[in-house]
Every structure is written in structure tokens, then in C-alpha cells.
Amino acid sequence: MLLRxxxxxxxxxxxxxxxxxxxxxxxxxxxxxxRHQGEPDFRVAALKAAIxxxxxxxxxxxxxxxxxxxxxxxxxxxxxxxQGAFGAPTxxx
Amino acid sequence: xxxxxxxAHMVSRTTxxxxxxxxxxxxxxxxxxxxxxFDRASVEGFRDYYRQLTDYEPKRxxxxxxxxxxxxxxxxKEAEDAGFAxxxxxxxxxxxxxxxxxxxxxxxxxxxxxxxxxIFEEHVQLALDHDxxxxxxxxxxxxxxxxxxxxxxxxxxxxxxxxxRVIIDHxxxxxxxxxxxxxxxxxxxxxxxxxxxxxxxxxxxxxLGTERLWLNSACDWGVSDPLAVPKCGLExxxxxxxxxxxxxxxFENPRRFLAQSPRFAGNFVSExxx
Numbered sequence: 423m424l425l426r427x428x429x430x431x432x433x434x435x436x437x438x439x440x441x442x443x444x445x446x447x448x449x450x451x452x453x454x455x456x457r458h459q460g461e462p463d464f465r466v467a468a469l470k471a472a473i474x475x476x477x478x479x480x481x482x483x484x485x486x487x488x489x490x491x492x493x494x495x496x497x498x499x500x501x502x503x504x505q506g507a508f509g510a511p512t513x514x515x
Numbered sequence: 516x517x518x519x520x521x522x523a524h525m526v527s528r529t530t531x532x533x534x535x536x537x538x539x540x541x542x543x544x545x546x547x548x549x550x551x552x553f554d555r556a557s558v559e560g561f562r563d564y565y566r567q568l569t570d571y572e573p574k575r576x577x578x579x580x581x582x583x584x585x586x587x588x589x590x591x592k593e594a595e596d597a598g599f600a601x602x603x604x605x606x607x608x609x610x611x612x613x614x615x616x617x618x619x620x621x622x623x624x625x626x627x628x629x630x631x632x633x634i635f636e637e638h639v640q641l642a643l644d645h646d647x648x649x650x651x652x653x654x655x656x657x658x659x660x661x662x663x664x665x666x667x668x669x670x671x672x673x674x675x676x677x678x679x680r681v682i683i684d685h686x687x688x689x690x691x692x693x694x695x696x697x698x699x700x701x702x703x704x705x706x707x708x709x710x711x712x713x714x715x716x717x718x719x720x721x722x723l724g725t726e727r728l729w730l731n732s733a734c735d736w737g738v739s740d741p742l743a744v745p746k747c748g749l750e751x752x753x754x755x756x757x758x759x760x761x762x763x764x765x766f767e768n769p770r771r772f773l774a775q776s777p778r779f780a781g782n783f784v785s786e787x788x789x
Contacts, residue, residue, distance in 0.1 A: 425721055426755040436753060437714060484715065488689035492660035493627075502595045502626040507656035509709075 448473075468510035516758070518765035520544045520744055521773065522621070522650070522684060522702060522731035525572050525583070526564075527552075532734070532741045537579035539745045544576060545773065547586040547621035547650050552736055554593055561589065561603045569613040584779060586620030586650050587611070594625070594634035604634075604641065611645055617776040618642060620650025621684065624662035627654065636669055643673065648680040648775050650702075653690060655709060663690040667697055680775050684731070687711055691719055691728075700727045700772055705743035706734075713743070713750045720751070720764065729769045 428436075455466055472490040475483055493513045517540045525532070525546050536544070546568060555561055568585040576583035587610055589603040610616060619642040624631045642649045654662035666683065670676060683694045684702035687710065694701040703719060704710045711719075716730060732743035740746070748761045773779040 425725070425760060426757065427721065428755050432755075440714075482688065484718075485688040488687055489660065491657055492689065493657045494661065496661070496664065498627050498629045498632050498665060500629060502628045502631070505592050505625065507626075507654065507658050509656045511657050 464512075465508055465510040516540050516745075516748065516762055516765065517542045518744055518748065519769040519773070520732060520741070521729050521769040522547060522704065522733045523741060524549055524733065524735040525576070526567055527736035528734060528741060530575065530578075533576055533579045533581060536741055537581055539742050541581055541745075543582040543584065543773075543779075545584045545586065545617060545769075546572060547652075548588050548590060549621060549652075549735065550590045550592040558599075558602050558606055562606055562609075565606070565610045569610055569615055573615050584615045584617045584773070584776075586618050587616060588619050588622045588638055589634070590621065591623045591625035591631055591635070591652055591654070594622075594631045595628060597630040597634055600630075600634045601637070604637065607641065608645070611647070614778060617773060617778055618647035618649055618680075619645075621652040622649065623652035624654050624665055625658070627658055627662050627665055632665060632669060635666070636672075639670065639673055639676070643675060648772075649682070651681065651683045653683060653685045655685075659685070659687065660689055663693060667693060667699075670699075671697075679727075682729070682772060685710055685733070686719075688715070688719065691723065695723065695727060700729065702729050702731055704731055704733045705747055706732065706737075706739055708738075713747045716747055717750050717754055717756075721754075725760065725764055725768065727768075727772075728764070729772065730764060 468491055472487045475486045475490060478486060491510055493511045495513050520536065520541050523544050523546055525544060548564065548568060565587060568587070572585070573583040587607050589600045594600045619638050622635050622638040624635060639649060651666060653659050653666065663683070670681065678698035682700035682702050685704045686694055686701045691701050703716045705713055705716060720728065730744050730747050732739060732741055734741040744765060748765050751761045751764065
């Protein structure tokens, strides 16, 4: 069984408006952050650092962004201080 | 089209979800043991939970013509208390003889701690001791990549492990290749916001092929969609992929993996489904 592949035009027909919406949402989120008071947040800094990866010429942008938003130290940590996750690397905190 | 939901937490869903899934063509659901949203206070609390998984949920599912199976473990979030985790694990064999228990899962890491890793390895040994397949959870968000690497490194230490009987779930673009390249199955979880979206899951299928991959919703008590799997089938169709390929991903792949448990092969028959 083979996967059938659509053309670029057909993929754009299916997904462009959704992608456009997500991009505007991202821009609006950054505007919203600027409009509110308080200290800079490490999660927003990580998001901004990942945004340029969108313009990379290679086809693995999603992977690159996930890697950029991941913790990298290889060894297990001694103990958990929390149960949840943040969505941005905490190893530099 | 019939499909299998290989990872759903039905203890946290209403009966309306069973009805919706049945109407959408679901013929079998597999439910791994997971966190309740709070840390359970006792081993007896886990025994009650295992009774719910092995007794009540199959009855609830059967009212809608759905076969319900389960996996047993102490989940990664509660594995940090290693002493308590071992007490819970000592109770698991009491339930392994139940007719709908498929294997050990969903085990794995949460925050990637030493205790979590130790309890994970002990679960793997438990599965090997009882000749059971294994379902593995990979951590959320920024912890996923590191947790997947720790998981793979730990599994490599079990020389007798049949990698074809291990599925590593919740993969995304930055972890799927490392799982497949090492011979394991990989699960893509269609969970809003924090895991894979439907279009991204189809992207992964188009990039890496359809071997040793399954889709699941992992629907639970959070904002999640018990119909994510058939909706992803629709996304595959929108992208022009043929019906037999959709059936392969939504039905044949999970059936092939799960049939490695004789409980699934013995209980579940739907060879002639459309």
C-alpha cells in the first residue's frame, strides 16, 4: 500500500488558512505579553528563540523547534520537585 | 470503517464517549493504568483501580459492543516514591491472570529522575518475568526528548527483550526516528496542544511510512478528544491516501501489535470488518 502525495497547491488549499491563523495567534500572543506588566518569562524567551527556526531551509522545522524547546542534559535528575512540565527548557534556570 | 483505540483512559470519560466511539466504528479500546490526577494514598487504592480496569470498564464498554482491554503498572508520576511504588508493583501479579490484561503499561519517565528510572526498569523486568508486552509513556513537553533517550538507553540493557513487543507512545517529530530506528513500535498521540496534531501525525506517516506506527487519542480527564483517531483517518483521506492505507494505520497496525498478547487474539475477532 502506497501513500499518495498531493501537490504543494493542494496542501496549501487544505492547510494554509489554518497555518495563517496559528501565525496570527502567535503574533497576538507576543503583543499580549508586551501589553502586560511584570518580569520577563523564560517560556516566552524560549519561544522567541525558536521562531527563527521557522525560516530554515531544511524540511525538519517542527523537529528543530521541539529540540529547541527541550531539556538536554543527559543524566537523570536526583529527584522530582514538581510533577508537571512547562513547555520550555528549565535546565538553564 | 472499524478502528482500534489503543490508548484511552476511559475511567475518566463518560458513557457518552463509549457511545460516540462505537458510532464512529471503534471495536476495541485498550486502557493503560495512569495517574488519577492526584497521588493515590495507598496500595488498596491501586487495587481498587485495577479492579475498575479489569472488571467494570470491560462491562461498560461491552454495552456498546466494544471490547475493552487494559495494561497495568504504577504510573510514572507516582513512581518517584520508590518504596511505595514497589509495594504497588507487588500487587500487580494478582491481576495478571484477568482475561483482559494485555501487559505492563503505561510505564516510563515523568520528570526523568533516578527513582523513576529504577521503577521503570523493574517494570520491564516484571513484564519479562511474565512474558508480557510493554507500553511505554514518554514525558511531556520539554522532558520528552531526554526521557525518550533515557528510556531507550535503559531498554538496551535488557538483552532478552523482544523490541517488537514494546511500544513507545506519545512520540513527536524529535523522538519518533530514535524509537523506530531501534526497532520498537511508536505511538502518535493525538492530544490537543501538548502532543501531536492530526496534520502532524499524517506528516509523520508520509515521511517515515506506516510500519510499526499507531495512532491514539490518550483521551483522559483533560481537554481531549475520544474521536481523534477516526478524525485522523479523515485527515489521511483528505490528503488523498487510499482507504486500505487508512485501515492499515487505524486497524491493522494496532491489531498486529496487540495480537502479540494472547488475551487480545483470543478475545477480539473482527477479521471481516469493512
